[in-house]
Amino acid sequence: MDKDKRKGDEPIPSNLNTLLNDAQRAGLRQLESFGWQLQFVRHPLFQEPVVVVVNPEGREFGVLEDDGRINMEAHIAFREKN
Template sequence: QNQLNDTQLRVLRELEYFGWELKFVRHPKLRDPVPVVFADERNYVALRADGSLDERPRFKVRH
């Protein structure tokens, strides 16, 4: 969680209140880290740097 900015941390805390959980942070080359937050095995979002949620991230998660 030390890789998240203040806005992302605030939004993450709100999501955690509703049962979501930070599972991992992706590290794409030459781009900002991308926190990935899960509600369950199949429902996940990427947390953008501005705190908005990307509900359809352009990557697949292996289960």
């Protein structure tokens, strides 16, 4: 996997189960059954992690909310990949 250019962190941390609550883990499993994948986890300072998923075609992104639902209307800013 690519490393984050600012911190050197992996886009999907190895301690994912400690970052997600039960509803998010269940929601992620359900989304994965439809081909969605975990894209990355953001760690804003003093805030809960933001879990970003992508559809099978790689064209739509959403945020996995605390209750396990996907939020397709979340505003996600992306950096350009070199």
